[in-house]
Amino acid sequence: MPVLDNLNVRAVTVVATVSVSAYFIYRKIVEPLHYFEQIGIPGPTPVAFLGNLPDLEEGIHLAHVALKEKYGKVFGLIIGRKPQIVVCDVNILQKILIENFNGFCNRRGFQLLPYDNLKYGVNTLRDREWRRVRSILMPAFTLESCEELAPIIAKSCNILLIKFLQASYTEQALNISSAMNQFATEITMVTLFGQPGKLQTSVNVRPDKLTIAINSIFRVPPMTSLLILAIPPLSSYLLKINSTGFRYLESVCYRAIRRKRERIAEKMECQRDLLQLMLEADRNGKLNDTDIASQSLTYLLTSYHPLKNGLCFLVYLIATHKEVQNRLIREIDENLPNRELPTQKEISKLVYLDAVIKETLRLYPATFIYHREAVEDCSINGFFFPKEVTIAIPVYAIHRDPEIWPNPSSFRPERFLSDDANSARHPCSYLPFGVGARACMATHFVTMIFKMMLVITLRSIKFKTVAETEVPLSTTSLASLQPMYDVYLGIERRVYVDSI
Numbered sequence: 001m002p003v004l005d006n007l008n009v010r011a012v013t014v015v016a017t018v019s020v021s022a023y024f025i026y027r028k029i030v031e032p033l034h035y036f037e038q039i040g041i042p043g044p045t046p047v048a049f050l051g052n053l054p055d056l057e058e059g060i061h062l063a064h065v066a067l068k069e070k071y072g073k074v075f076g077l078i079i080g081r082k083p084q085i086v087v088c089d090v091n092i093l094q095k096i097l098i099e100n101f102n103g104f105c106n107r108r109g110f111q112l113l114p115y116d117n118l119k120y121g122v123n124t125l126r127d128r129e130w131r132r133v134r135s136i137l138m139p140a141f142t143l144e145s146c147e148e149l150a151p152i153i154a155k156s157c158n159i160l161l162i163k164f165l166q167a168s169y170t171e172q173a174l175n176i177s178s179a180m181n182q183f184a185t186e187i188t189m190v191t192l193f194g195q196p197g198k199l200q201t202s203v204n205v206r207p208d209k210l211t212i213a214i215n216s217i218f219r220v221p222p223m224t225s226l227l228i229l230a231i232p233p234l235s236s237y238l239l240k241i242n243s244t245g246f247r248y249l250e251s252v253c254y255r256a257i258r259r260k261r262e263r264i265a266e267k268m269e270c271q272r273d274l275l276q277l278m279l280e281a282d283r284n285g286k287l288n289d290t291d292i293a294s295q296s297l298t299y300l301l302t303s304y305h306p307l308k309n310g311l312c313f314l315v316y317l318i319a320t321h322k323e324v325q326n327r328l329i330r331e332i333d334e335n336l337p338n339r340e341l342p343t344q345k346e347i348s349k350l351v352y353l354d355a356v357i358k359e360t361l362r363l364y365p366a367t368f369i370y371h372r373e374a375v376e377d378c379s380i381n382g383f384f385f386p387k388e389v390t391i392a393i394p395v396y397a398i399h400r401d402p403e404i405w406p407n408p409s410s411f412r413p414e415r416f417l418s419d420d421a422n423s424a425r426h427p428c429s430y431l432p433f434g435v436g437a438r439a440c441m442a443t444h445f446v447t448m449i450f451k452m453m454l455v456i457t458l459r460s461i462k463f464k465t466v467a468e469t470e471v472p473l474s475t476t477s478l479a480s481l482q483p484m485y486d487v488y489l490g491i492e493r494r495v496y497v498d499s500i
């Protein structure tokens with residue numbers, strides 16, 4: 001009898017283990033694959049563990065364009081195991097981003113971020129806490145605040161110009177990606193912490209410690225990315241493995257905040273920079289050092305990549321469209337003939353410059369995707385959006401939609417010159433900085449950097465294509481949309497400059 005009992009116990013254990021495993025496999029692996037069938041949203045068939053990641057192999061931005069053609073303007077993807085609804089329909093986006101903003105005010109959950117300082121950044125915060133921090137910080141990003149930063153931005157633009165002039169003397173192709181990498185790092189540091197421009201000192205120098213640190217944070221090995229997507233709870237641990245870059249940036253931020261607070265306490269004159277503007281915006285002292293460091297790190301990490309890549313695309317497009325470059329130079333020469341630092345008001349009169357920058361960001365929106373999630377289950381125009389499921393806004397696919405932008409792949413700044421065309425455009429058809437209450441805080445600031453860089457450099461040089469320039473440009477979508485390979489351009493002097 002005891003033998004029988006033993007057998008029964010073993011059989012029950014085996015059956016129970018198999019049943020629990022089968023249930024677990026069904027719930028965790030099989031069921032998520034049918035998620036979109038159940039809620040009636042079309043999309044490509046996912047595979048176990050990877051979901052639709054194989055469908056995104058060619059680049060997320062290009063996949064969005066192709067999937068929109070195949071499945072329509074709303075489709076579902078399973079990213080690893082997480083469902084994501086991709087919305088290319090501008091009328092639905094208008095409801096999500098503008099009309100019913102309160103129902104979709106949060107980005108996707110970043111609860112698994114590896115460092116506390118990233119969890120408290122304004123782009124990650126949710127609900128009330130996001131509103132509180134954003135409203136304190138917003139005065140630091142007005143047009144007037146940008147004007148205060150103009151002199152330090154101009155200084156970095158002048159150093160970039162010297163680099164371009166040096167390249168024009170050697171007549172060698174210049175690695176624009178590397179030049180813009182250092183320029184963007186310097187601009188980020190100088191505008192955030194007022195650090196003197198010394199990062200982009202000469203042609204072909206090795207990347208500085210800061211650039212290495214910022215890049216190391218985004219360099220997650222492919223195997224680690226796959227593990228994070230397949231088993232999200234592991235992300236916090238996996239991302240922490242390579243924490244040297246992040247710790248370095250953290251120490252830079254805290255040092256700068258301490259220095260600034262000391263200078264303020266001793267009533268010493270302070271450099272006008274974003275850190276100063278943030279501290280001034282926080283009139284009632286509601287943000288402590290950790291809050292300010294979180295915002296600084298957020299700016300460092302969210303701004304550097306789109307800035308660097310946006311600048312690369314801009315000069316690439318100008319070099320490959322001679323007629324655009326000539327018209328731009330004519331506008332700058334006619335309106336800003338003297339070489340003094342132009343004011344915001346003077347720059348804002350350059351309508352063609354504005355159109356060139358807008359068209360660059362349409363064709364190559366560095367932030368090619370961003371996200372929201374519904375606060376509650378809801379339906380819009382016949383599509384069901386379940387609570388807390390990620391909603392992706394595929395900026396690149398919207399900017400390349402021929403129904404919205406005729407001949408979408410051609411670079412035509414004229415699209416933005418006509419007031420009639422600008423006012424007739426759907427509010428969600430052009431989204432390089434987002435739209436609505438959660439749009440990019442730094443739109444004025446970024447536009448000013450792009451404009452100053454062009455005004456200051458094009459007064460002395462011209463960009464041109466060389467044998468090493470890849471035409472047409474291939475792109476990839478990593479931390480932001482970027483050229484697949486380094487961009488090389490030639491630099492031609494417009495005027496004789498004897499003082500470099």
Ligand code: HEM
Pocket residue numbers: 122123124134298299302303304306307310365366367370371431432433434435437438439440441442445446
């Ligand atoms: C070419 C450069 C840039 C582009 C294309 C860009 C674009 C964007 C986009 C598309 C969003 C999401 C908007 C949304 O969810 O509705 C965003 C958010 C944000 N951007 Fe930018 N950005 C750039 C540079 C910067 C810079 C330089 C800073 C700071 C100094 C910055 C600060 C932020 C912040 C703080 C948010 C989050 C706002 C919030 O959640 O309330 N961005 N940006």
